[in-house]
Amino acid sequence: MAVYTHLSNAQISAYLAPFNLGALVDFKGISGGIENTNYFVTTKVTGQPQQDFVLTLFEDLSYDDIPYFVDLTDHLVANDITVPAALRDKNGTALNLLAGKPAVLFPRFAGDHLARSEIGVSECAIMGKELARLHLAGQKFATTRHSHRGQAWWSELGPRAAKCIDGEGATMLMMAIGQYxxxxxxxxxxxxxxxxxxxFHDNALFNQGQLSATIDLYNASNDYLLFDVAITVNDWCIAADGSIEPDLYNAFLEAYASIRTFNEAEHRYWNAMLVAAAMRFWLSRLETFHGLDAHHREEGVTVLKDPDVFRDILSHRMQQFQLLPSLP
Incomplete structure (x- = not known):
């Protein structure tokens, strides 16, 4: 379970006190996370129903990094994008320290992420429209942030990661970086x-067939919108072997384009973005899998995702040229 910082009942109760949310009823560490520690927290005010929240402790991002995400989620909510926005305590403060880590409390939304077998044309169309809506809303957000896993990161990490894999894979990885x-x-x-x-599909919550929230925006930054589309397609619109599943692919991209039209350059560079997006996530998995990052966490706690999943996806993107839906 990816809970890097273990908290007691007393620590969580003390943290919650300024929020006036009642007494702590229960808390549970959330499995599956990679970068942060998350807890489900339940509270109760006498005479009222229980309330559920998500408490996040940031393990990698610094205290000074977090206000960007607090402000961004506030902005998105104000523009009708359903994301968890940080709760503020009685002093109007959203960001505090807990166990020496930056910590933020969020509402918990109903629903759960879809299993891969549950992703169909309808779900891809929903996500295509929602991503386009998020992109349009985000263009009105004034604060900018560079990605901590952008080009500078992969240019430095790529050669180190290439030494950890076979020669064919290393060649493919460095070729993808060179193409970008x-x-x-x-x-x-x-x-x-x-x-x-x-x-990814585990960062969207669905409830009774409808999207209830888009979560985990801690990789948000200013970048090419097309890169974000490629990241999402590379997870939502694939077959078991990592190849593109045409029905899902078309449903997602046509729905996205119905909200935000792709320009000519986006059509020209689309396949290059699919390659870059696959490379970026293969590289981040290689970094964790081979211990190439600077973060030392308790053995057996860190969730290690199989890097070969994205090696296969990258291989398909480099061999099979993909097109965006035709321009009108």
Whole structure:
């Protein structure tokens, strides 16, 4: 279970006290996370129903990093995007320290993420529209942030990761990094704005067939919107072997384009973005799997996701050229 910071009843109760949410009834560490520690927390005010929250402790991001995400989620909620926005205590403060870590309390939304077998055309269409709506709303957000796992990160990490894998994989990895750098040198006319950066199917909650919330925005930054679309397609619209599943792919992209139209440059560089998105997540999994990052966590606690999943996805994207829906 990915709970890196273990908390007691007394610690959580003390943290909750300024929020006036009643007495702590129960708390439970959430399994499956990789970068942060998360707890489900239940409270009760006498004479009222129980309330459920999510308490997040940030293990990698610094205290000074967090206000960006607090402000961003406030902005998105104000623009009718359903994301968890931080709760504020009686002093109007959202960000506090708990066990020496930056900590934020969020409402808990109904629903759960879909199993891969539950992802169909309808779900992909819902997510395509929602990502486009998030992108449009994000373009009105004034604060900017560079990704902590952007081009500078992968340019530095790539050669180190390549030494940990077989020669064929190393060649493919470095080729993908080189292709992105070549694209950048052409200064493509690709729209930029706020991106989610990690909108995998386990970062969307569905309840009775409808999207109830988009969660985990801690990879949000300013980047190419097309890169965010590629990240999402590479998770939501694939078959078991990592290849594109045409019905899901078309449903997602057509729904997205119905809200935000792709420009000519986005059509031209689409496959390059699919390659870059696959490379980025293969590299982040290699970093954790081979212990190439600077974070030392308790053995057996860190969730290690199989890097080969994204090796296969990258291989397919480099071999099978994909197109966006036709321009009108």
């Amino acid at each position: 750098e070549a694209m950048q040198s052409q200064q493509p006319d690709l729209p930029k704005g706020v991106v989610h950066g990690d909108l």
